[in-house]
Amino acid sequence: MAAAAGLNQRLICAGDALQEKGPGLRFTVERHGVSEPAFVVRFRGQVHAYLNRCAHVPVQMDWQQGEFFDHSGLYLICATHGALYAPESGRCLGGRCNGKGLFALTVAEHDGQVFLIEEGD
Numbered sequence: 323m324a325a326a327a328g329l330n331q332r333l334i335c336a337g338d339a340l341q342e343k344g345p346g347l348r349f350t351v352e353r354h355g356v357s358e359p360a361f362v363v364r365f366r367g368q369v370h371a372y373l374n375r376c377a378h379v380p381v382q383m384d385w386q387q388g389e390f391f392d393h394s395g396l397y398l399i400c401a402t403h404g405a406l407y408a409p410e411s412g413r414c415l416g417g418r419c420n421g422k423g424l425f426a427l428t429v430a431e432h433d434g435q436v437f438l439i440e441e442g443d
């Protein structure tokens with residue numbers, strides 16, 4: 323899949339590196355000249371990526387490196403105060419995120435690989 327005009331795709335990982343509701347993969351993205359932490363997970367067969375930054379206080383969410391799902395595997399959870407987010411949208415579902423969601427990143431999976439789709443120069 324060729325990247326659309328003005329968009330770049332950056333390889334993040336092999337698709338089979340992400341198990342359904344399993345550990346996420348941490349990576350970094352350059353935004354406005356700043357390197358920011360991010361993560362990608364697989365939920366209901368699809369890959370979803372977000373900045374690794376809670377909407378309550380801008381800290382990283384994983385309770386152990388790469389562990390973003392709560393014990394049920396149905397929600398993304400912030401390790402600091404327990405805010406819950408929808409894995410497929412990043413929407414705040416409960417807790418101290420107070421209705422403010424995660425910052426979603428555009429990712430695509432094809433040919434057995436997962437790519438970050440970034441704005442091109």
Ligand code: FES
Nearest residue numbers: 376378400403405
């Ligand atoms: S910092 Fe995430 S819930 Fe408070």
